[in-house]
Amino acid sequence: MAASRRRPKAQTDSAPKQAASAEELLKYYREMLLIRRFEEKAGQLYGMGLIGGFCHLYIGQEAVVVGVQAALKEGDDVITSYRDHGHMLACGMDAKGVMAELTGRRGGYSKGKGGSMHMFSREKNFYGGHGIVGAQVPIGTGLAFAHKYNKDDGLSAVYCGDGAINQGQVYESFNMAALWKLPVLYVIENNKYAMGTSQERAAAGELFQRGSAYGIPGVQVNGMDVQEVRAAADQWVEYIRAGNGPVILEMKTYRYRGHSMSDPAKYRTKEEVEKMRSESDPIDKLKKVMLDGAFVTEDQLKEIDREVKAIVTESAEFAQQSPEPDPSELWTDVLVEA
Template sequence: MTGTKTQEQAVGLTQEGRFYSAERLHAMHGMMLYIRRFEEKAGQMYGLKKIGGFCHLCNGQEAVCVGMEEASEPTDYMMTSYRDHGHIIARGTNPTAVMAELLGRAGGVVGGKGGSMHMFDVEKNFAGGNGIVGEQVPIGLGFAFASQYRDDKRVSITIMGDGGVNQGAVYESFNMAALWKLPVVFVIENNQYAMGTSLSRASAETHLYKRGISFKVPGIQVDGMDVLEVERKMGEAIEHARSGQGPIIVEMMTYRYRGHSMSDPATYRTRDEVDEWRTGRDPIARLQKQMIEAGLATEAEFKQKDKDIKKEIVAVAKAAEAQPEPDLSVLWDDILTDEIPNAYPYPRQVG
């Protein structure tokens, strides 16, 4: 890493030969910090019982969300599991709509029908938000199939966790993706724990990027706590898929600071282990340090930025909470596209 203040065209920094402008670095840093503070707010709202059901936070995994988004095109498809707040916010969906969804409000991204686990935004090509572990993987394959069918060069970024990777559907998908050279990047967010089960207790082969070997799907491992490495390696992976070379696996080594869900105190991990990741490898602190060393920002500026973001999030939560609950009439909406009025069960009525 070198500070490149002196570079002619722009101020920024270069890592592994790739230049990032100061403006872009600030944007990436800002988005990671935004997601961190958003998740903290969501945790707080859950504690106040304003958010119900299951709620899975991604604190610690922000570099994966942001680096991937930076590397992809808006027209590329993306889908993930139920740990989806960070990804959809990074994609550019209105955070107030995300918070409103968490609160079960009318203005939620899916009108209060989905909650934490089912965030979708068709405008942003974000296809969930899928609650069954691994379910999104064959679906992601289908988007890649559609891309190949129409030859429109869109890549399907199909995200799963280190738990999801043990589902059979994943291997069915690896096989078909390789067989037909579908443009899909299989991203494994390896945060080391599938709920309370550590990777080594669930996986015979813990190097998850090797899981495609039998299917001739190449794999790479990425430091998922380094947003610039995520951006760079993900860019290469997307190019691989887009250029017609078929699927590729990207294993993101990351860590979640919180439990699996809000009801999980995460007693299966030692304090030392959590601290090691949290204070030693935190993706936001890391980028801040890089930017300060490169003379692109000061400690004081970051402090001010954090204050501003926290304020923004308070406003987002307030605006979301001020929204009404969904109208009861929407209970019957969006079950079928072609309703058949004279057949039972009759649309929009009981019995």
């Protein structure tokens, strides 16, 4: 997996933050595991017909969102595409509310009216959940615009995939963000396949360089290693907060499941997937780091497994017990009543 290719000198000079503490590593492990177990459960509920429509699982990419979120602070905004369950959990949104939205129930974050691709939490500064490929990029740039307009210290983390990065509106956003030095971190989650089309067949050039014409620094990061993600995000978030404008982080990552639940993923070999799972899994990797460094005992890890499993089981139960929305909900939330 490629390491960071283009790190400006500043980073190597000013020593990056100290290696993460044992406590932080445990937190990353727990968050990544929660996303994985949650997504596995979502896949299961989908197979049982309890979740309908499109359902895009994040399994394999957990280190990206957990590492980036660790570098953000209270008041920063997050926005992403339709592969969004992991981001919501990493933002601290309640697993019960997310799962109940997947099952289209009253207890879901959008009262059952949004579904997998359209969930939001103003409380947690999570701005969706967007189903149109690339649409979150100008919207997220607008969140950053609002931070600048309000002269607060916040920034906006805008996630998009290697497919979205070919949309024209992404470059319209890059241009304005660079022109106006907006506080925005663009995170490209390059999982190698835009649905069934590999990056090689869809994208000319390197993705991390896509902002270079606008003077936006771009860095490629091993998105399968949560510590590398965190280190890069830390460094560049600081750069953004200093008023230098936008940054692009290209996370080299991989999704184990199909594009959505109905994707048989015939565009790649079983061996390729198996190789990534066995050699580059972000959760296994962190587990090894922690055990090797004696930061954690097997018993502690088992305890985390149990906690996470309990959260996921509870969310699945809630998602099945929560009633469907009342039919009267059809007509609410179309407009804000003045």
